Amino acid sequence: MSDASELPVGIADVEAAAVRIRDQAVRTPLLGSAALDARAGGRVLLKAETLQRTGSFKFRGAYNLISALDPAERDRGVVAFSSGNHAQGVAHAASLLGWASTVVMPADAPPLKIERTRAFGATVVTYDRATESREEIAAALAARTGAVTVPPYDHSMIMAGQGTVGLELAAQAAERELVPDQVLVPCGGGGLTAGIATALADRLPRAVVRPVEPAGYDDTTRSLAAGERVANAAGASSICDALLAPTPGELTFAVNAALAGPGLVVDDDQVRAAVRWAFEELKLAVEPGGAVALAAVLAGVADTADRVSVVVLSGGNTDARWLT
Amino acid sequence: MSDASELPVGIADVEAAAVRIRDQAVRTPLLGSAALDARAGGRVLLKAETLQRTGSFKFRGAYNLISALDPAERDRGVVAFSSGNHAQGVAHAASLLGWASTVVMPADAPPLKIERTRAFGATVVTYDRATESREEIAAALAARTGAVTVPPYDHSMIMAGQGTVGLELAAQAAERELVPDQVLVPCGGGGLTAGIATALADRLPRAVVRPVEPAGYDDTTRSLAAGERVANAAGASSICDALLAPTPGELTFAVNAALAGPGLVVDDDQVRAAVRWAFEELKLAVEPGGAVALAAVLAGVADTADRVSVVVLSGGNTDARWLT
Known part of the structure; x- marks a missing residue:
């Protein structure tokens, strides 16, 4: 160890x-x-x-990260990629903290998860899991809008x-x-x-x-x-x-x-x-x-x-x- | 009041x-x-x-009643009538306390409830809700076997x-x-x-x-x-x-x-x-x-x-x- x-x-x-x-x-x-x-x-x-x-459980990590960001930068919003649970966690945490959120989800994610992510207040962008890279889409979005990326686990x-x-x-x-x-x-x-x-x-x-x-x-x-x-x-x-x-x-x-x-x-x-x-x-x-x-x-x-x-x-x- | x-x-x-x-x-x-x-x-x-x-919740009442009975009379067993939840509560409480149980259930009770009542250890006797009286069947059983009746609510x-x-x-x-x-x-x-x-x-x-x-x-x-x-x-x-x-x-x-x-x-x-x-x-x-x-x-x-x-x-x- x-x-x-x-x-x-x-x-x-x-x-x-x-x-x-x-x-x-x-x-x-x-x-x-x-x-x-x-x-x-x-x-x-x-x-x-x-x-x-x-x-x-995804709400915990998302809320922890977003609540530690500088609230003065709220207008930048947050962006995440997720097949569903992290998406909902980010959407809901962002919304509670007054941040806009954009979530990149595979088009074949469970419809319930896409629907619930929207209901929690996120803009959902779908992509084709076979031909597109969610990391690239999210990075492009972040670069264009200045949004802060909320990674699903590696943070x-x-x-x-x-x-x-x-x-x-x-x-x-x-x-x-x-x-x-x-x-x-x-x-x-x-x-x-x-x-x-x-x-x-x-x-x-x-x-x-x-x-x-x-x-x-x-x-x-x-x-x-x-x-x-x-x-x-x-x-x-x-x-x-x-x-x-x-x-x-x-x-x-x-x-x-x-x-x-x-x-x-x-x-x-x-x-x-x-x-x-x-x-x-x-x-x-x-x-x-x-x-x-x-x-x-x-x-x-x-x-x-x-x-x-x-x-x-x-x-x-x-x-x-x-x-x- | x-x-x-x-x-x-x-x-x-x-x-x-x-x-x-x-x-x-x-x-x-x-x-x-x-x-x-x-x-x-x-x-x-x-x-x-x-x-x-x-x-x-039915487990609470059933366990309370059966645990207060004289354990020396365990051989008499308990009897109950129920469409399902009280049946399971009595069957499980009786079994934990070492009492045999017989439960009178309507033949059209949800099959899951009948199956689970048996799994908790009861003998299940079914009756026709339209033509038979569960109270009479339970009373007859109690009279024949000396079993103690565990009523569903009025006790x-x-x-x-x-x-x-x-x-x-x-x-x-x-x-x-x-x-x-x-x-x-x-x-x-x-x-x-x-x-x-x-x-x-x-x-x-x-x-x-x-x-x-x-x-x-x-x-x-x-x-x-x-x-x-x-x-x-x-x-x-x-x-x-x-x-x-x-x-x-x-x-x-x-x-x-x-x-x-x-x-x-x-x-x-x-x-x-x-x-x-x-x-x-x-x-x-x-x-x-x-x-x-x-x-x-x-x-x-x-x-x-x-x-x-x-x-x-x-x-x-x-x-x-x-x-x-």
Whole structure:
């Protein structure tokens, strides 16, 4: 493990984020489920970020970053690219803070996510995922308008904001007199994992933080095993639209290589079963990408026997298509 | 308002129930939603009994009653009649306490509820709602086997158990430094309303407790207005299978006439919209009967402007049929 002081985000950043977002973000509940404990053969607690503003944890990082910008520059606006959850987080955070926002979204993003991003006040610009580069479109927009880019994960303020999930779950587990052995975190670009790992390195240093990824998009799992950033093969598909990052972020990987892993991988069938189980047994709407950590428990991919595990349910922006 | 000391349940009974169920029932979260506040024009908090064991508040009353029985008589077992949520509450509470259970359910109850009741360990006996009397079947079973009947609402121990919802929401609102002006409660036989009204008469005496009922099954609303128990017209239909009681209970009405009302009524379309809204915006699975109080807010049937309102989401045992 490398010296934490060399990492791009630290516990002080996460604690500052917690203060910044305190009055706007939901302190989401840490839920228990006797049915899940029985399935897992151990104690499992669910950090329900599905109940966060905008339906995912992304609001935390977006609000943390935008609220730290100079309000005198509000007229420049902010710009982001996202398949959906970060889009909504940025749109809503910007709107609460009086910033205009433009979000670059793939034309094939879930229609619900595009619609909700507009409803939260953003101008949505769509692009063709196969032929256009969202980074280039966003950069061109930023260059033309002077807008500040809010990246989806590879930024210390974003990781710090997401890390408040870790501060909360540590405190909430302590309120129940439980000490988590492991925390399973849905992982796309790695910002949520990096933030939680940063928080828990301080609050629960013996807990293992494990990123969970969909098959075909297991870049963080393989990168952690290889000790360097590796990319996903082109052309993979997954129902986890929220987790389709091509490689780990540069900054997120630096943190995760030091503080998290090894990773876990689940396939689409295991995710579908988890989404249905969450609805029927937990009474929670969870989107496929938000359900991968739960899927790892239900499918036995994670070792939960006789342990205290925390499962992060990272997002719930889905329609009912997975339930029937 | 009559003298509280004449009522069939009092605050001491609810407080004793809270102690009895403490280690088994979930202290369900009191959730906030900025989207709901915006819709309501006031502050709305959601008491999510959908996240209770067995997916509804019914576990509280059942566990309270059965845990107070003499364990030496366990071999007699318990018997109950229910369209579904009370069935699951009794089956699970009985099983945790080592009692066998038999539950009389209508043959046309939602298959999910029958299946889950069996999964919680009960023997299920079905009957024809049109031609048979569930009370007679349950009474015959009890007479034959010596089983103890666990009534769905008209019993002081059941009302006391459900009243723990009121103790919790009062404490949870206080933790947020909010003082509810009104509490909207889904109402079938009236046990949950009576329990909550009993708890809040002590903890939040200025809060108005309002039962909310589906059109066609608005017996409590009309009874409160008439000052005496009146029945529903035969042949009414509603998608709120959990709330189809023919009349208010004798004991529940005595409490509710003293401490609750006036009632509110919502129609099936308003309930359908609320079930969908709960899934899409709140990310919660709520069954039709569990969503009537939310429907009253969303449809503007309840006056929520500039007030602090608590909405009880009483159950979530549904499949996805209402979402598509």
